[in-house]
Amino acid sequence: MRGALSQPKCDGDSLKQNSFKAIGIQGLGVCLPDRILSNADLEKMVDTTDEWIYTRTGIRERRILSPGQAPSEIAEVAARRAMADAGVGPEDIDGVLFCTYTPDYMMPTSACLMQGRLGIPSCMAFDMNAACTGFVYGLQAAYALIRSGMARRVLVIACDCASRLMDYTDRSTCILFGDGSGAAIVGEVPEGRGILGNFAGCDGKGGTLICQPIGGSAHPLTAENFANKDRYIQMNGREVFKFAVRIVQDAMDKALEDAGMQASEIDLLVMHQANIRIIHAAMERYGFGHDRVVIDIEKHGNTSSASIPVALETARQEGRLKPGTTCAFVAFGAGLTYAASIVRW
Secondary structure: OOHHHOOOOOOOOOOOOOOOOOEEEEEEEEEOOOOEEEHHHHHOOOOOOHHHHHHHHOOOEEEOOOOOOOHHHHHHHHHHHHHHHHOOOHHHOOEEEEEOOOOOOOOOOHHHHHHHHHOOOOOEEEEEOOHHHHHHHHHHHHHHHHHHOOOOOEEEEEEEEHHHHOOOOOHHHHOOEOEEEEEEEEEEOOOOOEEEEEEEEEOHHHHHHEEOOOOOOOOOOOOOOOOOHHHOOEEOHHHHHHHHHHHHHHHHHHHHHHHOOOHHHOOEEEEOOOOHHHHHHHHHHHOOOHHHEOOOHHHHOEOHHHHHHHHHHHHHHOOOOOOOOEEEEEEEEOOOEEEEEEEEO
8 A cells, every 4th residue: 555545535425435534543452362471481381481582582471362262252352342442333334354364264254253243234344364464454455445435434353363373392483472452443533643654565585484384275284294393383583583674664664755754753653563673673773762662572472463453552551642643553474564554643
């Protein structure tokens, strides 16, 4: 989503003519599992220590689903909280977009499940898999749907439960990920607020740097390969780190350009919470102090597509996210996907 989509047109009153003056987040909701997996717990499961994990990642603990708990359960709670926060009911929503790489089922989609559970009248409902970039991709897709006149208000849900795809004998991955969900109601907001600039991209040549090798149609899960660790998430951490440090700057610079803004105008940097060193690199690049950056990775770990809405809720609880706060959302993930949005709350 690039330049031409930045400023909505106001040339009519009908849905097709799109009467929206500004499009942004009307309501936000988050839900995390109750179960905590600490670094001390991981010390009993894999060759690692709390100090080793924390100094390399910034993580002390993460939340994970309990046995028998489905991702849709926490996603539904987040969605209901977002609807309550926006002051809207099921009848006010005409699109459901669910961002995930860990759906309850391959089909039906999680978006269809949510539309039914929430009692939303017949509307478009679809899943999107952009891995950890999911929420920002979803936000931009909702923005485009509303700009085009295909929807007035879209429920964007981001929920991933990486614990279900994790090899807890592989310390290179199991220390990083937690489970979580976040949701946003996207629609008309007061003039001068909302989404001001967007940029999204992908480097598919690095697609296998983060991968679940078997379980898809190319390499189906079978009784013979079930015991193979290829059913778990595998990652080339070194190469992903180098990609992330570079692409964060590129994506944010282009979103700022799309918005016609400078980094000095950003009040709050809300990055994907993948690794504290990647966040620190961005802070150094833009000269941001801790007062202008949201960091909640210590207690949540990498919650994949839910990372940015979870961080937003952290900022709101801390009193740092208020009407008029100008935020930069920046994310990257498997694919390799990346995106940034400039949003005035």
